[in-house]
């Protein structure tokens with residue numbers, strides 16, 4: 001309840017800022033607010049020519065300021081979750097954190113990422129990723145490391161609209177131990193029905209556990225079309241499951257230690273639109289792997305679920321931005337399950353610090 005209220009307040013606050021309007025013409029004679037098209041004050045009929053030229057000047061200054069803001073902005077090399085073909089600036093460090101918050105439960109635990117740019121062409125990243133499954137409440141988080149490199153860097157051949165291409169590999173750091181919890185099993189209809197009807201036949205499931213790890217390889221292309229950027233890519237996911245252990249209430253346990261492997265081919269696409277210098281509209285759709293314990297086969301079935309997120313990225317400063325939107329997954333049963341996605345992006349332009357001091361030092365010298 002508390003978090004939900006805070007999130008709603010933040011969203012309303014951001015939208016308010018995003019839609020702040022241009023100022024009116026204020027008559028210097030009587031302080032009456034006038035429409036921008038007015039030649040004369042609607043109250044005292046004085047000419048508004050001076051006010052209009054002052055307004056134009058102010059707007060031009062604002063435009064220059066906004067262009068500077070955009071060009072100096074550090075944009076995370078991803079939308080909400082899907083990667084783009086951008087990479088972090090050389091030696092720049094990014095810290096990102098966030099999660100998805102639903103009405104029923106916090107489905108994704110707090111997920112964090114730390115990344116560093118290498119030579120304006122590659123980046124390394126350590127992050128925790130949520131695992132979608134049907135045996136535990138929420139998504140257990142898995143530590144991963146990733147490496148991304150651009151094959152076609154930005155503005156190749158000096159062409160502004162040339163697509164950027166990058167490839168990446170992300171791997172879980174270790175085997176992740178996933179354990180069912182009783183509440184999740186009970187609130188799952190299939191499990192509940194199974195256990196209700198099979199109680200007497202003495203094979204009701206009491207717990208499920210297994211170890212898993214994965215590696216995701218992907219290629220992504222970014223198409224810059226002025227204020228709109230489109231990102232699209234293909235993913236190959238190699239998922240391993242081992243040490244499968246199922247406990248029954250009345251029966252003996254069933255342990256399957258051997259490793260199983262599955263390859264899943266998926267994809268993602270999204271776009272971002274520059275709304276104003278501080279706000280971007282972002283929409284993304286992707287496949288995500290889903291682990292589901294199957295009561296018939298008594299195994300973890302690996303398949304795809306589709307995830308869609310739409311919302312905004314708002315820049316507080318050039319280095320601090322917040323992503324907020326609504327998330328929906330096809331394994332949800334209705335829109336009441338949709339979640340608020342919230343993320344914070346902080347950059348340390350460590351690569352630019354020597355440059356920054358140099359320029360401010362030069363400016364000081366020039367002034368004296």
Ligand SMILES: [Zn+2]
Pocket residue numbers: 027028029030031032041042043044045046
């Ligand atoms: Zn007036």
